[in-house]
Amino acid sequence: MSMFCYQCQEAAKGTGCTVRGVCGKDENVAQLQDLLIYVLKGISVYGTKANELGIKNPEVDDFIVNSLFSTITNANFDKNHFEANVKKGLLMRDDLKAQVEKASGKLTNLHDAATWGSSNVNSEGILQKIFSLFSGGNKTQTEYTIEQLKEKAPKVGVLATENEDVRSLRELLIYGLKGMAAYLKHADNLGSRDEKISAFIQKALVATLDDSLSADDLVALVLECGKYGVDAMALLDGANTSTYGTPEITTVNIGVSKNPGILISGHDLKDMEELLKQTEGTGVDVYTHSEMLPAHYYPAFKKYKHFVGNYGNAWWKQDKEFKSFNGPILMTTNCLVPPKPEYKDRMYTTGATGFEGVKHIADGVNGKPKDFTEIINHAKKCKPPVQIEKGEIVGGFAHATVISLADKVVEAVKSGAIKRFFVMAGCDGRMKGRDYYTEFAKKLPQDTIILTAGCAKYRYNKLELGDIGGIPRVLDAGQCNDSYSLAVIALKLKEVFELSDINDLPISYNIAWYEQKAVIVLLALLYLGVKNIHLGPTLPAFLSPNVAKVLVDTFGIGGITDVASDIGMFMEA
Incomplete structure (x- = not known):
């Protein structure tokens, strides 16, 4: 088989995708995602040691969280993104190793995940080899080709764990970490983070390399993952409500206006806020799609008169609904279906989301907002959305409202x-x-x-x-x-x-x-x-x-x- 993935409910034949993902990812993306997860495990070998030594590495924590998020089903289909991040991760791993060994001495008996493709370091622990993508100054350049990466990937994927039950528990744990990473990323975008959760993620990733752990040990880790999952969701809930207010019972329009519009999908409320601010007064309306519907429930967004309503339904209907929307679509997180030619040129991705041939809006620099100028100008040239339904729906029953x-x-x-x-x-x-x-x-x-x-x-x-x-x-x-x-x-x-x-x-x-x-x-x-x-x-x-x-x-x-x-x-x- 050219790939193996069974992380989502639509796994082919109820067992796993072996040629191409039902989600749409090809073997190159699948293999690079497997390899990236393996790299994250290697980084975590040194990350857990760094945590013990009190060495803080927020950039490492962020890279692990963002990388886990990018491998969620329907998030990113761009092989170039994963190739670059595998290479960046290997560099980051070796830099972290140098920091740890400088503080505690040389480490021995390391897992392959912590050593493969290792860069040479001199006696002072300074990196001497660096991938060409990140090369600069007088550092020696080297480059891993996509072929070399693909050669490694099958050896470290899901099926590399031969025992079926151990494999099952390891993957259950990893998939829990992926889901948790999504919520942590949204919270971090709003300035909320928790080092203890990041430390657990790294500890859990290392545990999936440990052949001495019993099934009972892994079950305990899975439940501990649930504990940190509660913490992560509470962190995000607090970030959302402290930033945008407590969700209120809200009636949401599901019709359309006569103005051109931008359709925003995914989950990230920070992207929603920045888009609404930048479209105000432009004559362009903003509509939510799928999991962005609940943005209407937050008081902070209700002041925007051009925040018209919700267009369409769940993520999997986007191949039809995006065509009729007429305007550009902004995908902020996962739930992306490979776009059809009829609207691919109107699609934009941002954050952890990506697709080859689709425009990607980069993060803001030094804390500045993302620049949505291109998508706004695009919308101005488009026809208004075609109405596909009319009426209203009601939501906003978060815990504070129901408890009241x-x-x-x-x-x-x-x-x-x-x-x-x-x-x-x-x-x-x-x-x-x-x-x-x-x-x-x-x-x-x-x-x-x-x-x-x-x-x-x-x-x-x-x-x-x-x-x-x-x-x-x-x-x-x-x-x-x-x-x-x-x-x-x-x-x-x-x-x-x-x-x-x-x-x-x-x-x-x-x-x-x-x-x-x-x-x-x-x-x-x-x-x-x-x-x-x-x-x-x-x-x-x-x-x-x-x-x-x-x-x-x-x-x-x-x-x-x-x-x-x-x-x-x-x-x-």
């Missing part, structure tokens, strides 16, 4: 008006079997409430499901990272009802998943003690039978069957 309604919610539960809450957070995707979630929402009893976050909501957030005593039956907390809000709500209800176990609440979990951010949400819920979570439309391909059994026996993890049977099972719980 706690008395009303508790009374509805005590009176029997609300029988059960269903957490239906997570991801949407292309698989036809995901129609299940639309039917599930339609057929839920009228005395139930849906708590949602992430793009899974697009399966039912435009249905007329009514309300219970003024409480809408679909409460949208926001983006996938706002699944944290759903956990906070559950913990608050546990406190209000004076329960000793979160699982005694009338809450069921029927979660759709697609990529690695859903993995960290799952691990976070497991860390918080939530049991009997059901995942669909299929269980992850990266769970070996034995690992899946551990999750079933220990945490009650289950799949989905048919709508009627599942609703019956949940309502009897």
Whole structure:
């Protein structure tokens, strides 16, 4: 096989992509992503030692987080990006090694991840060889070709771990780290960071190289990853609310205006803020797409009159909806589908996102905002969007809002008006079997409430499901990272009802998943003690039978069957 990847729900045949990713990445990108992860493990060998020595390396922490983020499904398809970052990572690894050895002496018995392709250093630990991409001054130049990198990649990819169960646990841990990295990057963009989380990421990456660790050791690390996942989501929640205010119950327009527009997709609210500021007064309107919908819930963005509404649905429909939008599209994070020729020239990427042949907007220099002038000028030349739907949808039910309604919610539960809450957070995707979630929402009893976050909501957030005593039956907390809000709500209800176990609440979990951010949400819920979570439309391909059994026996993890049977099972719980 030319590649192997099974990190997302759409893994080919439910086992793994071996020729080309269902997501659209080719073997070159897949292999370079594997190699970049291996380089990050090597950097982390020295990073963990540096942490022990008190050597601070924020640039190393940032590189690891940004690189993990870039390998999430549907984030970056540009092989040039990954080739450059593999080379940059090797250079960074050797620089870090020199710092550590200067402080503590020469290190021995190092893993191949920490030594392969190593640069020569002189007696003072100063780097003497440097990849040509980063060469300068009087340093000796050397260059790894793409062919040399591809030769190394198959030896360090997923299948390099032969034991199926160890491989499964290692990959589960790595995918949790990838999801966590996404949330850390968003928080960092708003000036919030936590060195302890970065230190754990490096410790966990090193652990995936350690053949002495038992399955129990790895399970413990996976749960610890869940703990840090909670911390990362709390960090981002605090960064978002302290910067843009507490989300409010908001009615969002899903129609269009007569002005040309820019469609912003992905998740990054800092990009949203900078784009809104730079488009103000230009005659160009701004629309959200997919996971950017919750930006409308934040008070700080409501002052922009040209912030018109939301256009379209979940990420996987973009191949049709981007064509009809007519104006340029800005992809701020993952959820990018390989663009079609009809709109590729109108697409822009930024941050961790990339695609060969698509214009990329660089980060601002020295803390300055990104420059969106090119995309704004492009929009001015375009026709207004074609209307594809009309009406309004309601959201903004993050934890602070729902907790403010706690008395009303508790009374509805005590009176029997609300029988059960269903957490239906997570991801949407292309698989036809995901129609299940639309039917599930339609057929839920009228005395139930849906708590949602992430793009899974697009399966039912435009249905007329009514309300219970003024409480809408679909409460949208926001983006996938706002699944944290759903956990906070559950913990608050546990406190209000004076329960000793979160699982005694009338809450069921029927979660759709697609990529690695859903993995960290799952691990976070497991860390918080939530049991009997059901995942669909299929269980992850990266769970070996034995690992899946551990999750079933220990945490009650289950799949989905048919709508009627599942609703019956949940309502009897």
